[in-house]
Amino acid sequence: MTQHPNAWHNALSQLDAVAAKIGLESHIHARLRQPKRSLEVSIPVVMDDGSEQIFTGFRVQHSLDRGPAKGGMRYSPLVNEDEVKALAMWMTWKCAVVSIPYGGAKGGVACDPKALSQSELERLTRRFTTELLPIIGPEKDIPAPDMGTNAQVMAWIMDAYSSHAGFSVRGVVTGKPLSIGGSAGREEATGRGVAITTREMARRAGITLAGASVVIQGYGNVGRAAAQILSKEFSCRIVGVSDARGGFYNPRGLDIAQIGRDMTTHGALPAQIDAERVAGDEFLQLPCDILIPAALENQITTQNAAKICPKMLVEAANGPTTPEADLILRDNDVVVVPDILANAGGVTVSYFEWVQGRDEYFWAADEVNRRLERIMVNACNEVGTIADREKVDLRLAAYISGVGRVAEAIRVRGIYG
Numbered sequence: 001m002t003q004h005p006n007a008w009h010n011a012l013s014q015l016d017a018v019a020a021k022i023g024l025e026s027h028i029h030a031r032l033r034q035p036k037r038s039l040e041v042s043i044p045v046v047m048d049d050g051s052e053q054i055f056t057g058f059r060v061q062h063s064l065d066r067g068p069a070k071g072g073m074r075y076s077p078l079v080n081e082d083e084v085k086a087l088a089m090w091m092t093w094k095c096a097v098v099s100i101p102y103g104g105a106k107g108g109v110a111c112d113p114k115a116l117s118q119s120e121l122e123r124l125t126r127r128f129t130t131e132l133l134p135i136i137g138p139e140k141d142i143p144a145p146d147m148g149t150n151a152q153v154m155a156w157i158m159d160a161y162s163s164h165a166g167f168s169v170r171g172v173v174t175g176k177p178l179s180i181g182g183s184a185g186r187e188e189a190t191g192r193g194v195a196i197t198t199r200e201m202a203r204r205a206g207i208t209l210a211g212a213s214v215v216i217q218g219y220g221n222v223g224r225a226a227a228q229i230l231s232k233e234f235s236c237r238i239v240g241v242s243d244a245r246g247g248f249y250n251p252r253g254l255d256i257a258q259i260g261r262d263m264t265t266h267g268a269l270p271a272q273i274d275a276e277r278v279a280g281d282e283f284l285q286l287p288c289d290i291l292i293p294a295a296l297e298n299q300i301t302t303q304n305a306a307k308i309c310p311k312m313l314v315e316a317a318n319g320p321t322t323p324e325a326d327l328i329l330r331d332n333d334v335v336v337v338p339d340i341l342a343n344a345g346g347v348t349v350s351y352f353e354w355v356q357g358r359d360e361y362f363w364a365a366d367e368v369n370r371r372l373e374r375i376m377v378n379a380c381n382e383v384g385t386i387a388d389r390e391k392v393d394l395r396l397a398a399y400i401s402g403v404g405r406v407a408e409a410i411r412v413r414g415i416y417g
Contacts, residue, residue: 005298005322007086013323015089018399021392028407032092035085036103037061041131043109045124048117057128059107061141062088065409068139069105070095070347072146073153075121079108083297090318091347093402094340098379100351103406105141107132113148125153129160136161138171138358144350145175147220147296151187155180170357174350183353185368186346191225192369193345193376194316198226198290199234200380201337201394207289207311213251215240215288215310218295219269222316222343224260226292231256240278240286242295243269247283250275284308293320300325306332315339330393338395340402341383348375 012033019029043055058081061069071091074084084106092104109128113121135141145154154173158180161172168180176182185192202209214230216223219241230236237253245268248254254275262270278286284293284304291310293299297319300308305325312335315321319339321329329336349372356362363371379401387397 005301006082007297007319008082010319010322011086011089014399018396018403021396022400022404024407028410035060035062035088036064039135040081043124043128043131045120045127047120055109055111055124057109058084059132059135060084060088061105063092063103063406065406065413066096066103067101069141070102071105073143073149074108074146075111075113075148077110077112079110084108087318090340092406093399094344095347096402096405097340097398098344098348098375100347107143122156125156126160129157133164136172138169142354143173151175151177171354174353181357183349183356183368184365186349186353188225189349189372190222190343190346192229192372194226194314194342195229196373196376197337197342197380198230198314200377202312204384205312205335210235212236212289213239214290214292215286216292216294217242217283218317219243223294226316227256228260239288242283246280247278248273248275249278249286290314293317298322305329310334315342336395338398341379341398345372345376348372
């Protein structure tokens, strides 16, 4: 049986590498190697047939040193404590890299949302929210959508939390529907951030975006938005897209607009596209200038890294590349743009939503996009500058930035007691 890499061990390995590079104090290093708080809960749900089923849920707060915790809620059969701990740690660094005043958190429920009815999902979400009441809130920990969840799930969380508070609490979640205090531009924010980061880092690497061939693994919300922006606004040629059922490849370029229309109708990639079908194992090895893994963690490992050879790899997913695979890609001169920079657009616009809700003043989409552009460009410039100055790759440069900011917050706050 194939042993899958452990995301938490990968996250610790990345932290240890940057700690050694920057000479991080041992007591700060030790604190950052453990989450501040990890909660596991049982979630009893009455199913549509009248039976009762018990689900397991998690919420991990890795750090609160720079502000309230922030991170998504994931509904997936693969959810486990180690995965959630790793995702929470990565959220800490991500928020710090883009200078958002949050710490990192993540949550999830081990379930298959596609196997549940809408009413079962609602009952699951409301009970899960009730179990998390002691630790979430607009000044404590603010959930957001992630894999398997969406704006509707966030609306249920907000309503359940508000019902206990006795009044509407907009700031308890982000990624909400516009009708109850969501932000314009939030749905495509992560994909837009990926596209902006791709543009900035391609320029730094000497890659011309106009006509550049792009392969995107994972055509969910993030991958789809990135494809649309890269093709329409930056004139890239999207040659490959995939979902859990497999992928499509056409070296001349895919009709992204038509694929988008088909997905609006069918909710998934169409069964037939003017392209060659590609199996999942082969998809990441397709020839391209830019590869964007936008699916799950641990997709690029020692098993396939040597066969993956784009000019640049942009991590739209969290943790898609293992530390060992990173070394192989670096030896093969692949420029890797790390997840904690590349996919930070989502948490950035989540921060905008949180601010707008607290101020009761909402911005137009072009205002949101302008602010996102500025933050992402500044973060790209900073990470690029660190990489040049320290003569390190972009991942280590991003970690120097993110871990350094968190460590400084720990230093100035000290220890209570």
